[in-house]
Amino acid sequence: MAEVPKKVEEFNELDERRDAFQESWKYWKKRQGSSEHHHRKLSSIDPLQPVSQAPYVNSDPDIVNGDTQQQQLSSLPPSREPVLLNGATAVNGHKGDSDVRTWSSYLNVLNFLPPIPLHSVSETLHQEENQRPHAHSVSSQGAGWLSWFQWGTQNQDDELVRDLQSSAEIKKNIREAKRAIENSDSIWAWYHLSGTEAHGETSVLGTKTEMSPVEMKKYPNGDIQAPLTTDKGQVVPLVRDCFRNITIRTKVRTAVQLYYRYPAERHIYLKNNLQKPPINRVVVISAVAQHKGKRNITARELSDCTSLSIKKWLENNELLQEDCSIETISLEAPKTNDATQDNLFKLVINWRESLRNADCLLMVGFKSSFSLVVQLLDMLVSRSLLKDQLKLGLISIYGIIPGPYLEDSESPKLPDASELQTTLSNLIENHNLKVTIVGSTANVAASLALQYRHANIFRTMYFPDTQYNNNFEVDLFEILLMSSNLGQQSFRLLLQLSKYFTQQSTPQTILHQKMFDSLVYNTLSTTRLIEPTCIKTNEIHDSVLNNNYNLVWTLHAFLDNFRKIKHIDSSKRIEKLITDYKSWEPQSKPLKDLKYMFEVLKIDDYNQMVLN
DSSP: OTHHHHHHHHHHHHHHHHHHHHHHHHHHHHHHOOTTTSOOOOOSSOTTSOGGGSOOOOSSOSOBTTBOHHHHHHTSOSSSOOOOSTTOOEETTEESOGGGTTOOOTTOGGGGSOOOOHHHHHHHHTOHHHHHHHHHHHHSTTOGGGHHHHHHHHHHHHHHHHHHHHHHHHHHHHHHHHHHHTSTTOOEEEEEETTSTTOEEEEETTSTTSSSOEEESSOTTTTSOOOOOBOOSEEEOOHHHHOOBOOHHHHHHHHHHHHTTOOOOSSOOBOSOOSSSOOOEEEEEEEEEOOTTOOOOOHHHHHHHHHHHHHHHHHHTTOOGGGOEEEEEEEEESOOSHHHHHHHHHHHGGGHHHHHTOSEEEEEEEGGGHHHHHHHHHHHHHTTOSOTTOEEEEEEESOOOOSTTOOOTTSOOOOOHHHHHHHHHHHHHHHOOEEEEEEOGGGHHHHHTTTEEOTTEEEEEEEOOOSSOOHHHHHHHHHHHHHHHTTOOOHHHHHHHHTTSTTOOOOTTOOBHHHHHHHHHHHHSBOOOSSOOOOEEOOOOOGGGGOGGGHHHHHHHHHHHHTTOTTTTHHHHHHHHHHHHHTOOOOSHHHHHHHHHTGGGGOHHHHHHHHO
8 A cells, every 4th residue: 555655656746747848848939939920039048958058158148149148047937947858857956867967959959050150159249339230130030040140251251351451451561661672771682482483572671571571473673683694704613624523532542641630631522422412492592782873783683593503403413303492582781781681680580491491501692792691691500590411502703802812992891801701611610611702803812712711612703705815814714713622722823913904894793604503513512521621811921922023933833733633634724725825915904914924835845844
């Protein structure tokens, strides 16, 4: 009999659950509306889900989907707890069984809608100007359950507005950069990736583009261009004409001489394997100092010529150009001082990632900008912005390099000679920097940096075509520079000859492609010293340099030493020099005097003695 009351209590409990479920169902249908006479609208709270586990909605009482959260909570039946499915009971607002804690009502249509981005809801709620119009539009007839789509549209509109504002800001920055570049005192940089037509990035000091470069369709000030690169004239000597390939025998001999402290490494050699290590990325940094009122070479032209030489080197060594990325940074500055170096560094570091990933870095200096590129390279190295085993190359074209033989009083202010030499020596000794110097006959001593002596320095000269036969001049400087590049003492004769060529004007706005070929081959095709050394200085205080009659004896001593170099066909070069002297017809008075002093080359007996 005791079991009867227990069963009665169970039936009563089931009746209460059924009644509670029916009341909840009626409430839910009342909230949703009749499908026959009303447009259905959705509530953000499921009446069959406990309030404590309802989906999170912003506690702000602002309108969402036409209803406020406070209205929804207050409209729930206050006297009856929410009923759980599957026979679970709620205790203190929590579900009893763990396997039903994560359930949600299958009757709520919201569970089957696409998720609404919360950031869109948050942005909409916090825009006071758009809250009420948006609420009315959602609760209006026809909004229905597709109201979430309007939130997505609002988010897309916001993104479109931001894009338009960003585009307008970029155009404003481009106009500001162009106006700044038109000023002759501006300092700016141009970045270009080879193979991307004329597009590039520009960064101008003192504008918003200083730290955030903007893209431009063409090079600024492109109409102010110097004449194109010419193939006329001659660049002598070339790297391949001076050096020979290194052999195992040469390596062993050099190592033994270094072990016993004999002077061994006078010059470098050509490498046998140019494919190791591979060159996948090359960065070129060129700089020019555009003096006000002067027409000069642009930095981009220097970069383009260097890029062309790199492609030529890859083709000649049977390497794929597609495997090598070439990036150029062209720098324009009006002055050459310490402040300019710091400002150029600010612009260059905008492309620090390209510098960190580069396998080879080539620096190009033109005329007075040689000191700029040296100091800039030192700043990049000292701040660890480059790889440890990076190949470094530097070229000076018609540069005025300070030293004991600088006689150009009209040149711009240059840094202290000792400071420049210390910086350059550190880069050569500790980082295997290869230096290529293109000299000018107008200032032989300063443009060739005759005061420096090191195996990593390669010297060459450009001779333009003349109205007369100048083959003797070309032959003479070719063998002198070949001897200098191979570690022989020829700077004394170069100093004595320099005063006879001061009236020879070399075009300062003409570039020859072989100048840049020398830079690339000297950097990528030559070996490094087994025992790195610092730069040594040549200092001559002999009064004999001003003695014109001593010039013939200096030439004789030089030819006698040059004839001993076998791998460059020295005897044939001396014979060609004598032959060209006989047909040499100079036009200026200093060169006519020089021809008169070299008349000993007409004597056959003397020529036979020199050749034999």
